[in-house]
Amino acid sequence: MTHRFPIKEIARQAGLSTATVDRALNDRAHVSPQTKLRVTAAIKELVAQESQLAARGRRLFFDFVIEAPSRFSREVKAAVDAILPQIGTAVCRPRFLLQEIMEEQEVVGALKRILKRGSHGVCLKARDTPKIRDAVNALASAKIPVITLVTDIAGTNRLAYVGLDNAGAGRTAAYLVAQTVGNASGTVLATRSHERFLGEEERKSAFAEALANRCPKLRIVSVEGGGGVSFETSKILLKAMDSILDLRAVYSMGGGNRSILDTLEGHGLKPKVFVAHDLDQENKRLLLERRLDFVLHHDLKIDIGNAFNAFLAFHQLLAEPASVSVSTVQVLTPENVPES
Structure with a gap:
């Protein structure tokens, strides 16, 4: 080599x-x-x-530990690559651990290795579990700042959360379903990649509350698991098919949408409206094929830029404290899909 x-x-x-x-x-x-x-x-x-090494400034290493389908991890890496050239105060080097499914012990093991070798900051997308919280707090105690991405980890000393307003996204999804379905009765399928992702829990709770107020005749059937990975998502959804009667809508919070659509169609089910999250390449194709109706999207480059600013401020490499705010969702349809 x-x-x-x-x-x-x-x-x-x-x-x-x-x-x-x-x-x-x-x-x-x-x-x-x-x-x-x-x-x-x-x-x-x-x-x-x-x-970047020709640039003057301090050299910093940052670790990205991401549990997500590869289609989302690619978007994270692309956002990092887009932001790095804009950073002029330091030479920033990212290190990536990207896996579609990471069990609790794998995440904890990765964070312990980072603690041992050192890091200038960790950007983390992981489940909210007690052992992962302890590992985050151990990093913070060692002056290694942790920023949670897209899904937060509660009760920790993490430096900041960057990502979308998950509760606002859930309410937006309920609004879109209500506007399409109206006062009809029937079932809404709500899918999540895992019960321990706090961001998806926030979306689900806000969605359920808003939908109950707008469409009290609709019944929500929740399906959780699969990590947003197509095969696993399909396998878990198949187990719930008997409870999905008179399907009106789908709100997919965790991905695997082509698999969800194919599984439903294999059972003769076609929702009137399908709301998904994130404009990755798969969802873009599904929108253009008009198999998805709405995609709730936010710009990962803004999130990654906010993360780097927070890290640099922590290391006193910015003149002013970094301001980190959550992202609001954009509603994309087949008629307004951005070209890039």
């Missing part, structure tokens, strides 16, 4: 030991394919960031 970086630097970027990186670079035994991919990705990141 050709490269021009010291093994120690690659190891720091990849979050691995120098011995592991050395084995991967020299194609030695007992190196998993996933580890090789992490080393390759680290070298690519170092190449992409090398131009």
